[in-house]
Amino acid sequence: MVAEDDTKQAELVRRYLEHEGHAVMVVEDGRAALEEVRHREPDLLVLDVMMPRADGLDVVRILRAESREVPVLMLTARSTEDDLLLGLDLGADDYMTKPFSPRELVARIRTLLRRNRRSAAPVPAPAPVPVPVPVPISLPAPALVEDDQALSVGTLRVDLVRHEVSVGGSPVVCTPGEFRILAAMAAEPDRVFTRQQLLARLHGFDTYISSRTVDVHVMNLRKKIERAPRRPVRLLTVFGVGYKLTDPAKGARRASS
Numbered sequence: 001m002v003a004e005d006d007t008k009q010a011e012l013v014r015r016y017l018e019h020e021g022h023a024v025m026v027v028e029d030g031r032a033a034l035e036e037v038r039h040r041e042p043d044l045l046v047l048d049v050m051m052p053r054a055d056g057l058d059v060v061r062i063l064r065a066e067s068r069e070v071p072v073l074m075l076t077a078r079s080t081e082d083d084l085l086l087g088l089d090l091g092a093d094d095y096m097t098k099p100f101s102p103r104e105l106v107a108r109i110r111t112l113l114r115r116n117r118r119s120a121a122p123v124p125a126p127a128p129v130p131v132p133v134p135v136p137i138s139l140p141a142p143a144l145v146e147d148d149q150a151l152s153v154g155t156l157r158v159d160l161v162r163h164e165v166s167v168g169g170s171p172v173v174c175t176p177g178e179f180r181i182l183a184a185m186a187a188e189p190d191r192v193f194t195r196q197q198l199l200a201r202l203h204g205f206d207t208y209i210s211s212r213t214v215d216v217h218v219m220n221l222r223k224k225i226e227r228a229p230r231r232p233v234r235l236l237t238v239f240g241v242g243y244k245l246t247d248p249a250k251g252a253r254r255a256s257s
Contacts, residue, residue: 001025001027002017002025003032003048004026004048007028013102031054034059042070045073047075047092064090075097088175088217094108149161153185153246154246155167158186183201192242198243202214
C-alpha cells in the first residue's frame with residue numbers, strides 16, 4: 001500500500017511497483033491509510049510523512065500501538081537527524097528522503113519484503129530431549145531455554161525468546177531494527193562490527209540500503225542504553241571501522257589497575 005497525497009508521486013511509485021509484479025493500493029491521507037491497514041493488512045506500507053488528516057508519524061505510532069507488524073518504509077522531505085530518529089524510534093523499518101530514485105525505492109521494498117518473509121517463516125519445533133529416570137532434582141525446560149537464549153554484556157541483557165532488552169533490570173523499548181543490532185553485537189561482545197556487517201543483520205546483503213541507517217539506529221540506541229549518550233561507555237565507535245558493544249565495568253577495572 002502506498003500512502004501519498006501527491007498524486008503524481010503516488011502514480012510514479014505505483015507504476016514502478018506494478019512493473020515489479022506487485023498489486024498496489026494507493027491512499028491519499030493518513031486516516032485512510034489506518035483504515036485500510038486495519039481492514040486488509042498489506043505486506044508493506046510506503047508511507048509519506050507529510051499528509052493531511054493524520055501525518056505519517058502518527059500513522060506509525062498508532063499502528064505499532066495496535067501491535068500491527070506491517071513493514072513500513074517512510075518517505076520524507078525532512079532530512080534532519082531528529083526527524084529520522086523519531087521515525088525509526090516509532091517503529092518504521094526504513095526511510096528515504098525526497099527526491100529519491102524510484103529504482104532504489106523498489107530495491108529497498110524488495111529487501112524489506114524478503115526480510116519479512118524470512119522472519120515470518122515458521123520455526124521448526126525442537127526435538128524432544130529425553131529425560132533420564134530417576135531425576136531427583138531438575139530445572140523446568142522453559143527456564144533452560146530462556147537461559148540459553150539470553151545474552152548479557154555487563155548489566156545489558158538481550159532476551160532472544162521474549163524479544164526484550166533491559167539495562168540493570170530496567171526494561172528498554174527497542175524497535176525491531178534496534179533489537180537485531182543489539183542481539184548481533186551482544187552475541188559477540190567487544191567484536192568490532194563494520195556498518196556493512198550490521199546492515200546484513202538489518203536487511204540482508206543488499207547494496208541499496210544506506211549505511212546511514214545503521215548510524216541512526218546506533219544514535220537512537222545510545223539514547224536508550226547509555227546514561228550519557230554523547231559519552232557512550234557501552235556502544236562504542238571504533239573510528240574508521242564501525243561499532244562494538246562492551247561491558248563498561250571491564251573498562252573501569254582496567255583503568256583502576
